[in-house]
Amino acid sequence: MRSVCLVVCLLTPLFGYAAPDATIGQELYEQHCASCHGEDAAGETVPGSPALKGFDSSYLVRQLENFKTGVRGTHEEDIQGQLMAASLVPLESYQSFADIAEFVISLPEASKIVDTRGDKKKGKAYYSSCVICHGEDGRGLPAMGGPNLLGLDAKYVTLQINNFKKGIRGGHTLDTWGSMMGLMSRTLPNDQAIEDVLAYLNSDLNPPSRIRQDF
Ligand code: HEC
Numbered sequence: 001m002r003s004v005c006l007v008v009c010l011l012t013p014l015f016g017y018a019a020p021d022a023t024i025g026q027e028l029y030e031q032h033c034a035s036c037h038g039e040d041a042a043g044e045t046v047p048g049s050p051a052l053k054g055f056d057s058s059y060l061v062r063q064l065e066n067f068k069t070g071v072r073g074t075h076e077e078d079i080q081g082q083l084m085a086a087s088l089v090p091l092e093s094y095q096s097f098a099d100i101a102e103f104v105i106s107l108p109e110a111s112k113i114v115d116t117r118g119d120k121k122k123g124k125a126y127y128s129s130c131v132i133c134h135g136e137d138g139r140g141l142p143a144m145g146g147p148n149l150l151g152l153d154a155k156y157v158t159l160q161i162n163n164f165k166k167g168i169r170g171g172h173t174l175d176t177w178g179s180m181m182g183l184m185s186r187t188l189p190n191d192q193a194i195e196d197v198l199a200y201l202n203s204d205l206n207p208p209s210r211i212r213q214d215f
């Protein structure tokens with residue numbers, strides 16, 4: 001018995017969490033997250049808070065861990081990231097991140113923000129260097145660490161890409177995934193290029209029924 005416990009007890013912290021519980025996650029989400037990210041996790045209840053629907057759980061948990069450990073949201077110019085990090089102060093257990101992620105992934109998918117200012121054709125050309133990590137359809141490739149890019153607000157995406165470029169995000173020495181994206185962010189020369197990519201992602205790759213037209 002003791003040897004079984006020795007193995008199990010030693011391995012548990014290495015191999016992560018107990019099975020995540022969406023019911024507990026929902027309670028935690030409503031208490032600590034909905035005020036900014038919205039009851040339905042569609043984002044923007046408080047400006048700058050992104051939609052959380054559409055992300056895979058490994059990305060969600062990784063970001064929450066990053067904010068909790070200071071890998072993300074500690075740079076002095078990262079005002080939005082600091083706001084987010086502060087909201088995790090009451091959450092002590094990493095298990096709660098897995099529970100919240102389980103709840104968020106159970107929500108229906110995000111609606112799309114139509115961005116007509118960008119040039120779809122140019123966006124397609126830029127996006128060809130993103131496919132390998134974010135997928136042909138922009139829904140993300142968890143094995144490459146690349147999250148979903150659909151349904152995100154243009155202002156949020158522009159801020160993130162610029163933060164990656166400046167090392168405000170992804171610049172922490174322990175942020176392996178973020179530093180990878182940091183390199184890639186430099187393939188987008190300016191904000192117009194980001195708009196172009198979003199125009200491409202939001203138009204050609206998504207069924208019209210999922211596109212929000214009220215913009
Ligand atoms: C006070 C408002 C606020 C609260 C409360 C809050 N957030 Fe956030 N959250 C933000 C902002 C602002 C950002 C964007 C940070 C940035 O620009 O890097 C963010 C970013 C995130 C991200 C990263 C998304 C991405 O695309 O990389 C995740 C995941 C997240 N929040 C989850 C949560 C969860 C789960 C909770 C509850 C435990 C929560 N947030 C509570 C404001 C908030």
Ligand code: HEC
Pocket residue numbers: 050062126127129130131132133134144145146147149152157160161177178180181184185187188197
């Ligand atoms: C080599 C793999 C790779 C390539 C290529 C790549 N990315 Fe990423 N991208 C990532 C990873 C990994 C992350 C998540 C970083 C983290 O964990 O914080 C990311 C994050 C992002 C985010 C932040 C999303 C959010 O919700 O905060 C955006 C926006 C983004 N990428 C856009 C792009 C665009 C546009 C391109 C093409 C110009 C691109 N990426 C190319 C790996 C890549």
